[in-house]
Amino acid sequence: MDWNDYDAALFDLDGVITPTAEVHMRAWDKMFNDFLRDRGVDEPYTDADYFTYVDGKPRYDGVRSFLASRDITLPEGDASDPVSAETVSGLGNRKNDDFEQILAEEGVTPYPGSVALVEALATRGTKMAIVSSSRNAAAVLTAAGMIEHFPVIVSGKEAGERGLAGKPAPDTFLDAAAQLGVPKERAVVFEDALSGVAAGRAGDFGLVVGVDRGVGEDALIANGADVVVDDLAELVEETGVTA
Known part of the structure; x- marks a missing residue:
């Protein structure tokens, strides 16, 4: 992927940033x-x-x-x-x-590969948000030491309070992109769940990346992922940021 084509990264939390899944x-x-x-x-x-x-x-x-x-x-x-x-x-x-x-x-320790990608994107200046069905998203991010990277968090708590439909509907991802001020076509969705990649596809985002933590590459692609990786470390080089 070419990060010059995208201005924002919208991450699911559980199973993508942290192993809280x-x-x-x-x-x-x-x-x-x-x-x-x-x-x-x-x-x-x-x-x-x-x-x-x-x-x-x-x-x-x-x-x-x-x-x-x-x-x-x-x-x-x-x-x-x-x-x-x-x-x-x-x-x-x-x-x-x-x-x-x-x-x-x-406690919880974030995936090292996910930390590497988030830090590279922060260096690059890419806007980032967490879009999670969990109502515990902020607490998990704080416990993982990652909350500073995500000025926008659309969790199950915010979705419920504001009447946003949950995944597989695209509403929470669309809301996060809007809060970041980025058109959906310029945003990348990162998801490990079938309902999550389906939400990314339903929202017609620029790219939907499936993260295979056990559900299977074929199932992720069938439900809406454009590409599938086993670990987000595989995408660090594409950011153009070197350690």
């Missing part, structure tokens, strides 16, 4: 399997369910999507529901508690 996966696994076990459901929640129904989506959408796959219907509830509530919101809040506990106990 692994923390999210563990938290989803604990919450859903505890829930299924309590209801006497034999078929467990698996990593395949995470990639198919949950990955990249706003939290409550992920709950709703997975439950539908098991023909389970719960009341919606609302964001104030306690973690003990058997509602879509209650399960989502339960998962978030599990996530925050794991993050507090173990």
